[in-house]
Amino acid sequence: MAAGCAVEAFFETAPILKDEDAIKQTVETFFHQHYVQHSRLACVTSGGTTVPLERRCVRFIDNFSSGNRGAASTEYFLKAGYAVIFLYRRGTVQPFCRSAPEDALLTCLEPDDYLGVKVRRVFSFDVEQAVRSNHEALVQHKILKVPYTTLFEYLQILRIIASASFRLQRLAMFYLAAAVSDFYVPWESMGEHKIQSAGGSLAMQLASVPKMIKVLREIWAPLAFCVSFKLETDQTILIQKAKDALSKYGVHAVVANELSTRRNKVTVVTHEGEVVIEKTEQHPDVEMGLVEYLCGKHTEFLNKQEEY
Ligand code: PAZ
Numbered sequence: 317m318a319a320g321c322a323v324e325a326f327f328e329t330a331p332i333l334k335d336e337d338a339i340k341q342t343v344e345t346f347f348h349q350h351y352v353q354h355s356r357l358a359c360v361t362s363g364g365t366t367v368p369l370e371r372r373c374v375r376f377i378d379n380f381s382s383g384n385r386g387a388a389s390t391e392y393f394l395k396a397g398y399a400v401i402f403l404y405r406r407g408t409v410q411p412f413c414r415s416a417p418e419d420a421l422l423t424c425l426e427p428d429d430y431l432g433v434k435v436r437r438v439f440s441f442d443v444e445q446a447v448r449s450n451h452e453a454l455v456q457h458k459i460l461k462v463p464y465t466t467l468f469e470y471l472q473i474l475r476i477i478a479s480a481s482f483r484l485q486r487l488a489m490f491y492l493a494a495a496v497s498d499f500y501v502p503w504e505s506m507g508e509h510k511i512q513s514a515g516g517s518l519a520m521q522l523a524s525v526p527k528m529i530k531v532l533r534e535i536w537a538p539l540a541f542c543v544s545f546k547l548e549t550d551q552t553i554l555i556q557k558a559k560d561a562l563s564k565y566g567v568h569a570v571v572a573n574e575l576s577t578r579r580n581k582v583t584v585v586t587h588e589g590e591v592v593i594e595k596t597e598q599h600p601d602v603e604m605g606l607v608e609y610l611c612g613k614h615t616e617f618l619n620k621q622e623e624y
Contacts, residue, residue, distance in 0.1 A: 322526040326471070329504050331371075333472040339462065343401065344480045346460045350399045351483040356614070358393045359477050361494035362386020363405025365467040369501055369520070374510045376466075381495035383408025385545075385578070385603060389491060390459070391449070392607035399458045401477055403470070403494070406463045411453075412446040467497050471528055478536035485539040486621055489614055490532065492544045493571075500525050529565040541614045542567040549575045558585040569613060571606065582606055586613065 333339070350357050363386065364379030383404060390400050390411040402411065417423040424443055428434040435443045453459040462477075464470040481488040499522035511518065529544050544567045548554040551574050558572035562585055572583045580595045582602055591609065599605040 319526065319530075323528070323531050326502075326526050327475070329502055330468040330472060331503050333469060336472070336476075339473060340476050340480070342460065343462070343477050346399070346401065346457070347480045347483045349457055350487075354487070355399055356397065356487045356489065357399040357401065357481075357484055358390075358489040358491050359401045359403060359474075359481070360386050360390050360393065360491045361403045361470070361474065362390075363408035363464075364495040365405070365470045365497050366465055367467050367497045367500045367522075368506065370510055371503070371506050371508045372510070373466075377497065377499075379495040379497050380575075381405070381408065381493075383410075384414060385493045387411045387414055388601050388603035389493065389607050392601075392604055393491075393611075394449075394453055394458055396607060396611045398489070398611075400453075400460070402459060402461045403473060403477065404461065404463055405470075405494070406465050410461075411459070412450045415442065416446070467500050467525065468503070470494065470496060471525075474528070474532070475536060478532050478540070481537045481540055486541065486618055488537065488540040489610070490537065490540055490542045491610070492529065492542070495547060496525070496528075498525055499523065527565065529561075529567060533566045541617050543569045543571060543610055545571045545573065547573055547575060547578070555583060555585065555590065558583070562587065568617065569610065578602075584609060 347357070362381070363383040364381035366373075366379075367377040369375045369377070386402065386404060387409040388411075390402050393400050394411075404410070413420070424435055424439040425433045426436045450459075462473055464473055478490065481490075501520065502523050529542070533542055544561060544565060546554065546558040546561055548557060554572050554574055558570040561567070561570045568586065570585045572585055573581070580602060582593050584591045584593060584606070593599075593602060593605040593609060595602045596605070599608075
């Protein structure tokens with residue numbers, strides 16, 4: 317099937333996106349606000365997509381991602397003055413909560429006779445910082461959080477955001493850190509009910525997901541600055557795969573990372589070459605240096621457009 321037809325077929329046969337109109341409205345309003353203010357905006361995608369195996373889904377295939385990269389990067393984009401649309405997988409790490417314990421409410425709060433509950437003293441500084449930063453971003457309309465779970469939802473919402481980004485054109489950046497499945501079960505070939513085990517072993521054929529980054533670059537948001545991510549477990553193929561992605565999808569930068577070292581080191585591959593960004597004393601999270609570097613690249617990109 318031709319690439320364009322495969323993309324159309326993917327969306328035509330996908331299940332209806334719940335609350336589609338409300339999502340469109342919220343996203344468009346957010347873009348409008350930042351268009352009026354002429355501010356830069358980053359769409360940060362985060363977490364991994366699920367691929368349902370049944371329509372009334374009991375079982376699914378998952379893509380690995382804790383959401384830490386997306387959450388940390390969102391904080392640094394906000395600090396750099398960007399507005400952020402945070403497209404995240406439900407249940408993954410959230411901005412300003414990266415160091416929170418798993419049972420944050422129960423660990424950070426304690427009963428109090430007067431207030432009912434209060435923040436335990438040892439957590440009060442961290443909790444106050446997180447609440448203040450989050451509150452500031454919300455009241456200044458700097459952050460819009462949009463959740464997804466499945467591959468279908470992720471791509472449908474990404475298309476909505478990318479199409480609405482035409483307002484900001486070059487001021488918009490796509491920072492595609494989500495781990496998106498390369499394979500899926502098309503909705504029309506999926507059974508309604510839970511797959512039964514009585515028949516013994518299970519053989520399933522997965523279809524390939526059309527390459528949406530190329531569509532985002534060429535059709536949905538051709539003027540935006542676009543950064544994609546490449547995750548591998550084999551270090552020896554990582555940089556070549558990132559270079560291939562750079563030329564195949566026409567993105568402005570590819571962030572290459574290896575699973576076990578991803579928290580400490582990434583390599584940004586652009587048409588000008590490769591830059592390694594590592595965690596250091598000045599950059600306690602690799603995302604700090606990464607976002608700083610990419611904001612600089614975005615500035616260069618904007619300046620270059622002005623020259624023409
Ligand atoms: O979410 P996390 O912090 O655990 O991991 C981040 C990451 C490895 C998912 C991200 O940096 C990444 O590479 N995303 C793209 C994965 C892919 O190649 O599909």
